[in-house]
Amino acid sequence: MRRYNLRHDVDGKWLVVDGVTVQPAKLDDVPLTGMGWPEACDMVALLNCLDAIESAARDYEALAAAE
Incomplete structure (x- = not known):
């Protein structure tokens, strides 16, 4: 799933x-x-x-800590 998406802003512009x-x-x-x-x-x-x-990076860090 993507964390960031687009939406219409004012005056035809866009925001993240x-x-x-x-x-x-x-x-x-x-x-x-x-x-x-x-x-x-x-x-x-x-x-x-x-x-x-x-x-x-968080996943790899958790794997390394479990070893």
């Missing part, structure tokens, strides 16, 4: 929504709102990749 908090996602404390379609799509892809990497 964090599925955990159901709030606009933030990058370095900057809300990811008011973006054009290509930029918003890139941000969703990037954030979902980073989330997958963090999840895999």
